[in-house]
Amino acid sequence: MNPTGLDLPPVMAAFVFGLMGGAHCIGMCGGIMSALTFAVPPSMRHPARMGGLLLSYNLGRILSYMVAGALVAALGTLISLSPTARVLLQTFAALMLILMALYIANWWKGLLKVEAIGRHLWRYIEPLGRRLMPVVHIPQAFTLGALWGWLPCGLVYSMLAWSLAIADPYQGAMLMGAFGLGTLPALLATGLAAQQFSQLIRHPATRSIAAITIIGFAVWQLWSLIGHTAH
Template structure:
């Protein structure tokens, strides 16, 4: 059994989850992207420079995701010294993925309550972001994006729960990196492509399919976990 309790490639799954969460990213982070764009002086808004600055923002954001993934996975090594504890963490991670699916499909918004966990931290980080504006250099954009990565987000927390369950810092970081890369298309698309992508991602059918896929993935994790647990118990008996 692999560390995530899944037979499917975990990094590919994390990337797909980020892609499917694009509707939430557009709704929650679209305004942030617009604010960051307006933070660039008009004289520096050439297509090439804008693209580079926006990419720098997102690289900083993804690095923050990976840092958080490594940290919570390291915490997982402390919290899961026994097989039972590891299985409990994996079960919690699967349930968080189900909450993510319910949110994406607009079936239940309970995941928003989880975002309250990070609001206190964000209150301390937001003033630091204001000091980095207006943005004129790529390192400045990268630093601002790195702060943006700590914006309270239920989808990110769901993925962090999965990273926690791995109890492997490198894997936790890679999972969050793959998830972050999956969110890029929705946040970097521009013009007509952005409108088409926005319409596709926000379409109820797309969101329903995405939710069902994630729920199926989580149920498969729980089933694999129960099978492994049952086999272990039988062997002990």
Template sequence: MNPTGLDLPPLAAAFVFGLLGGAHCVGMCGGIMSALTFAVPPSMRRPSRMAALLLGYNAGRITSYALAGAIVAGLGALVGLAPGVRTVLQWMSSLMLCLMALYIADIWKGLRHIEALGKRYWRYLEPVGRALLPVTRPHQAILLGALWGWLPCGLVYSMLSWSLATATPSQGAMLMLAFGTGTLPALLVTGVAADQIRRLLNSRATRWLAALLVIALAIWQLIVTQQS
């Protein structure tokens, strides 16, 4: 198999990682969703409108993920022109996936330090988002969601390292699209159901299962690299 190719298993794995990383998403973004909901005037909180806004936020967010995946994969293509760099990118991606596994299993939270680096640029985007509040129309929700997609997040950065290793913009975008789609259930469901999802995804067994899946992917990626 071509190590730079992207077939169904990697896309399915990226989706599962997004799904199992939902506890982190709810913890990090659940408060944002609640704040945006209560910012809408009570007289405008019709179910149909709120559903449209919710879908708009997430459509914008996932679009930004895909764009970021295409950008870093394009950078990977440029850097990958040098001999041996592709192998280094594959190793870096596998290392980031292992760190992601430790993060999900609640063993080591070092990815928070990477998130702290991202806060340097987020302070320039945050005022733009505030200017869109309160959100009452779908196009505002999409724009705000697109900004939200650049919120510093260790799990997103881990997946971007994988996109970087593909060194193909279309493949990097597809990988991040699959990951973003996997995060949808946790962020689309609110209230009591969200609490139930949080408890399920925060359970030790679920976190360890997700961590083992991520490590298995990292090992698979290294094996494929060595065979190239």
């Protein structure tokens, strides 16, 4: 398999990586989900409305991921004009996945330094989000979610590195969309106070299994790359 090609397995892998990153999503964004939920006036917190708002937040967030994936992949088309550059991009993407795995398992927090890259942009976006609160309507929730999608996140940056290596805007968007859908169960569970599911995702054993799986996939990507380069 071409390591940069986006056939069904990589899309499925991106979705699974989103699921596996649920523990980080709960830790980083769970507080945001809870705050948005409790900001809704008590008289308006009936299940149908809350479910609609939670879905709208997350659909906006996932759309932002897809836009970022398309933009980064478009940049990848310019960078990967030479075979050497393509190999370097693919290697970089696999190494970022390994960092992502170490981050999920709490084995190494070096990816936090990568998050600092996006904090400069977030300083300009965050005030826009505050103007939309408290959120009581679905269009507000969707817009706030779209802004929220640009929150600095090491896991998102790891997946964007993969989109960069793919070097195809459509495929980069689909990859990020699959990843975003994978993160959806954890964040919906947080917003709906599904404690048992949240505890399962955050369990050290679950995080370790997720990390090992992602590392295995990254090593397979590197091995495929070495074999392809040798030929």
